Structures are given as structure tokens and as C-alpha cells.
Amino acid sequence: MKTRLITLYLAVALSGISLTSKAQTGYTPTPENLAARQAFQSDRFGMFIHWGASSVLGAGEWVMNDKNIKVQDYARLQQIFNPEQFDAEKWVSTAKRAGMKYITFITRHHDGFSNWDTKYSDWKITNTPYGKDVLKALSAECQRQGIKLYLYYSLLDWYRTDYQYWTGRTGQGTGRTNRGNWEDYIAFMKNQLTELLTNYGPIAGVWFDGHWDQVAYNETTKKWEGDSRVNWHYDEIYGLIHRLQPQALIGNNHHLLPIDGEDFQMFERDLPGQNTTGWGTDVKSISSLPLETCETINKSWGFNITDDAYKSAAEIVHLLVKGAGLNANLLLNIGPMPNGVVQPEFQSRLDSVGAWMAVNGESIYGTQGVGLTKASWGTATRKGNTIYLHILSSPGESLVINDLPFKKIKSITVLKNGKQLTGFSLKNKTLTIPQVSQVEKDPFDTVLKLDIQP
Numbered sequence: 292m293k294t295r296l297i298t299l300y301l302a303v304a305l306s307g308i309s310l311t312s313k314a315q316t317g318y319t320p321t322p323e324n325l326a327a328r329q330a331f332q333s334d335r336f337g338m339f340i341h342w343g344a345s346s347v348l349g350a351g352e353w354v355m356n357d358k359n360i361k362v363q364d365y366a367r368l369q370q371i372f373n374p375e376q377f378d379a380e381k382w383v384s385t386a387k388r389a390g391m392k393y394i395t396f397i398t399r400h401h402d403g404f405s406n407w408d409t410k411y412s413d414w415k416i417t418n419t420p421y422g423k424d425v426l427k428a429l430s431a432e433c434q435r436q437g438i439k440l441y442l443y444y445s446l447l448d449w450y451r452t453d454y455q456y457w458t459g460r461t462g463q464g465t466g467r468t469n470r471g472n473w474e475d476y477i478a479f480m481k482n483q484l485t486e487l488l489t490n491y492g493p494i495a496g497v498w499f500d501g502h503w504d505q506v507a508y509n510e511t512t513k514k515w516e517g518d519s520r521v522n523w524h525y526d527e528i529y530g531l532i533h534r535l536q537p538q539a540l541i542g543n544n545h546h547l548l549p550i551d552g553e554d555f556q557m558f559e560r561d562l563p564g565q566n567t568t569g570w571g572t573d574v575k576s577i578s579s580l581p582l583e584t585c586e587t588i589n590k591s592w593g594f595n596i597t598d599d600a601y602k603s604a605a606e607i608v609h610l611l612v613k614g615a616g617l618n619a620n621l622l623l624n625i626g627p628m629p630n631g632v633v634q635p636e637f638q639s640r641l642d643s644v645g646a647w648m649a650v651n652g653e654s655i656y657g658t659q660g661v662g663l664t665k666a667s668w669g670t671a672t673r674k675g676n677t678i679y680l681h682i683l684s685s686p687g688e689s690l691v692i693n694d695l696p697f698k699k700i701k702s703i704t705v706l707k708n709g710k711q712l713t714g715f716s717l718k719n720k721t722l723t724i725p726q727v728s729q730v731e732k733d734p735f736d737t738v739l740k741l742d743i744q745p
Contacts, residue, residue: 313522315529315552323538327495328554331540332581333657334392334439335615336648339585339624340382341397341592344368344404344419346629352593355402355449359464362450365402366414373420377631379432385633386438389641390648392656393439395498395622396429398487400443400593401462403450407491411482414450430491439495441540442487444480446523447501451476458520459504477524481531488535496540496554497532503545525552540581548578555581562610563617564664582619586610587626588637594626601636604643608735611644612681616660616670647735650707654679654738663692669736678741679706682727690724699744705730706738 320328341352347368348354355365386394399405405415407426417424433440448454449462453471456462488494505520529552532539540554549556556578561568563577563584588607591598602610611621625637648655658672658679668690669683678697682690695717703712703724708731715724730737 313524313526314550315526315533318529318533318551320554321533321537324533324540324554327538327540328581331393331496331555331583331620332618332659335620335655335658336389336391336611337393337395337439337441337583337620337622338386338389338391339395339443339587339592339622341400341624341626342594343397343400343402343406343416344372345400345402346594346626347371349594349596349629351591351595351598352397352400352402352626354593355465356461361466363466365450365465368404369414369419371420372416372629374425374629374631375421377421377423377425377428377627379425379428382429382627382633383432383436383438385638385641387436389645390652390655391438391623393441393495394429394433395441395443395496396426397443398426399445399483401445401447401449401501403445403448405483407487409483409486411479411486426487426491434492440491440493441496441498442494443498443500444484444487445501446480446499447504448476451479453479455505455521460506461504473521477527481524481528484528484531485535488532488539494536494539496542498542498544498557500544502543525550529553542583546576548576549580553580555583557622558582558584558619560584560586562614563619582617583622584610584614584619585622585624587624588640591626592624594628594634599636601640604640604647605735607640607644608647609683611655612672612683612736613670615655615658615672616681617664618660647733651733651736651738654681654706654740661696666692676743676745678743680739680741682737682739686727688726688728690722690727692722693720695720695722697743697745701742701744703742704740706740707731707733712739 345352345354383394398407403414405412408417408424409415430440447459447461449465451471452467452469453473453476455473456467457470502519502523529541532541541552542555542557543553544557544559561584563582588602589598590600607623614621625633627633654672658674661671661673661678663671667684668686669681671681672679700715700717703715704710712724715722
């Protein structure tokens with residue numbers, strides 16, 4: 292992922308092009324898959340972990356491309372990457388304390404480095420001085436602590452010659468001259484995915500990225516033409532995943548509407564329908580599948596030693612709450628240091644969010660939005676006959692909400708302390724809560740709990 296690809300994504304979205312037609316045609320989700328989708332929607336909060344050999348350089352996960360580092364030079368990172376302080380228990384505990392229900396871990400990013408003991412590449416973590424399979428440890432710890440494990444897997448590769456780098460939009464400066472066989476690359480990916488889905492226990496899903504690297508572009512006419520330049524063999528790849536682990540969900544970060552075989556839709560650095568990035572994520576680009584937005588705590592995905600633009604805990608809670616109000620999960624990223632340590636700036640914010648979730652989590656987990664997406668004061672979520680009003684900014688002395696789709700409010704309480712509010716009224720679908728300014732404020736999000744009669 293990369294923010295400066297905005298032009299690429301915007302052009303794709305405006306062109307109206309589709310993905311390769313080789314989707315998993317005739318895909319019918321299994322009962323296990325449908326149950327997993329529902330559980331995914333209920334989880335609402337997950338941890339993204341960008342980490343690998345690139346972390347050594349401290350300039351983000353795109354450093355190989357950004358600095359045009361040649362393959363033979365970049366390969367030296369394998370001799371340096373030695374995360375002796377990696378501790379799976381600490382990583383998973385950090386996520387759990389924050390109130391997160393799942394982890395999405397980078398198994399292989401665009402530089403092609405594999406964070407597990409793959410048989411299909413020597414460019415892997417078990418050939419570093421560290422020598423251990425971190426994914427094996429992480430998988431076991433996730434199972435022990437009851438955290439679901441999703442696997443990020445890059446479709447593109449700046450390292451291998453059998454990836455069609457000469458038709459790709461990135462990785463042109465990594466010094467490759469030989470042109471390998473594309474079918475070999477597809478076979479390589481299928482072999483690696485088979486390893487991941489057979490050797491590491493239950494996998495909750497696979498998070499693909501990089502499709503956008505092979506979108507056809509005419510350098511002469513300066514126009515996007517047709518479909519992807521390559522056949523990604525999604526029919527085979529998606530079918531393989533669903534066959535090996537039927538419950539596993541598939542998402543693809545292509546910034547277009549999902550295709551057959553995909554089970555959830557993600558939005559990079561954007562809430563569904565907001566389209567603040569210009570990557571085509573407007574209302575028309577939202578599917579009926581489960582939704583997820585991903586964002587970072589600072590501005591970088593991988594470890595960046597100069598990036599100190601950290602979001603506050605309040606900003607993170609607001610992202611989580613607004614996402615829930617739009618029926619979307621928040622996948623919040625950390626980029627651990629190359630030694631395996633989660634830096635304290637990330638840790639402190641996650642702990643603060645976790646403290647808020649310990650009190651207010653019922654207003655997030657298992658909820659759906661109620662359509663209040665443009666309210667200046669905040670948003671709302673719903674679970675059965677309970678409505679949660681998330682007051683993110685002061686509405687003034689009274690809170691007035693129009694067009695509410697229910698008949699009666701039995702009670703209103705402050706979720707944080709259980710204090711009951713009085714004097715409220717519901718007339719002609721308009722709710723008025725007087726003296727809301729006198730309610731004890733939460734520094735992140737003051738939640739009012741409404742017991743309603745539909």
C-alpha cells in the first residue's frame with residue numbers, strides 16, 4: 292500500500308474498468324464461510340502488522356521501490372534482519388488489551404520477503420540470523436489467546452524475475468533484466484498459499500494487495516485501456532483457498548467492487564462512502580459484503596524512524612466509532628521495529644483505546660449502523676433494541692435527532708456510569724435530549740444507551 296498511488300487508483304475508479312474476468316465463477320459460500328462473515332462483522336476491530344526485512348531500513352515497507360534498490364543489494368537485508376526481541380505473546384496480548392478481535396499479519400509484502408519457513412523461496416526469515424518461523428509462533432499464540440489470524444499476501448513482487456515487472460507500474464528500478472515465466476509465478480503463489488493454509492492452523496482470511504500494479508495503461512494516449520495486463524488466475528487462487536479452508540474470507544485491495552470469490556470489501560485509509568482519498572470508494576462502490584477500513588497510527592505502514600505523526604487515542608476511537616456507524620470494521624496498523632519490539636508510541640495509544648473499549652465495547656462489537664452518518668455531533672450504532680449514541684463533539688445544550696425509525700424510548704442511560712437521563716421526548720420521529728451538556732463527558736466518546744421499542 293502507498294499513499295502516493297492516489298493518481299493510479301483514481302484513474303482506475305474513473306475509468307470504470309473491471310477486474311480480470313477470471314473470477315471464481317459460480318462461487319457459492321459455504322455455511323462455514325457465511326458464519327465467518329457474520330462473525331467478522333461482529334468483531335469490528337483488528338490489528339494490522341506491517342513488518343519484515345524492510346523494517347531494517349526504517350523507511351517504510353516501500354523502501355525497495357522508493358529508493359530503487361537493486362535486488363542483489365536488497366538481498367543483504369537477509370543477513371542483517373535479526374528480530375531477537377520478537378515475542379508473539381507480547382504482540383497478541385497488545386492486540387487483545389486494545390480490544391482487538393483479530394490480527395492481519397504481513398506474510399509477504401511487495402519486496403517478496405516471506406515471513407515464514409516456505410519451501411518455495413530462499414528469500415525468507417528462516418534464512419536470516421534469527422532463523423525462526425515467526426508465523427508459526429504467531430499462529431500458535433493467536434490460537435492460545437483466542438485471537439483470529441488473517442494473512443496479508445502481496446500479489447506483486449519487486450524481487451522475483453517471473454513476476455511480470457516489465458508490465459507492472461512499480462519496481463522498475465530493482466535491476467531485474469531476465470524475464471521469467473508468468474505461469475511459474477502463478478504456480479509459486481499457489482504453492483505458498485497452500486503452505487500457509489495447511490501448516491499454520493485455522494486461518495480466518497487472506498488479504499490480497501497489489502492487483503493495481505498490473506492495470507493496463509497506454510503511455511501514448513495517456514489513457515487506461517481495458518482490463519489488467521495479466522491473468523491473475525483468481526479462479527484458481529480463490530478456489531484453492533476456499534477448498535483448503537472453507538471458512539477463510541478473501542478480500543482484495545483493488546479499490547473496486549468485489550468480484551466472485553471475494554468475501555469482504557476493504558477500504559484503504561478511507562471510511563466506506565467517504566471518498567476522502569479519491570480512490571473510488573464512494574457510495575456506489577460499496578458492496579453488500581462485510582466491510583473493513585484500514586488505517587495507520589502514524590502515516591507509515593512499515594517501521595519509519597522519522598515518522599512521528601502519531602494519531603491520538605481519541606482520533607483512533609473516532610475512526611473506530613465512525614466505521615462501526617457505517618457497518619465497517621477498523622483494521623489499525625502498527626509497524627514494529629526491526630528487533631521485533633512494538634514501539635511505545637503505538638503501545639500507549641493502543642492501551643488507551645483498550646481502556647475505553649473495556650467500558651464501551653458493547654456499543655461497538657456486534658453492532659450495525661443506523662443511518663446517522665452525517666450528524667455533526669457523532670454517529671450511532673444498534674444492537675437489537677438498543678441504540679448507542681456516540682457523542683464525539685458537543686451538540687450544545689440539547690441533542691436533537693430527526694427521522695428516527697422507532698416508536699418509543701423506554702430509557703436513556705450513560706453507558707460509562709449507568710446514570711439515567713430524564714426529560715427526553717420522542718415526537719414525530721424526533722428525539723430531544725435536554726441538558727445533554729451536563730452529562731459527564733468521556734474524553735474520547737460519550738456514549739448514551741437507548742432502550743427502544745421498535
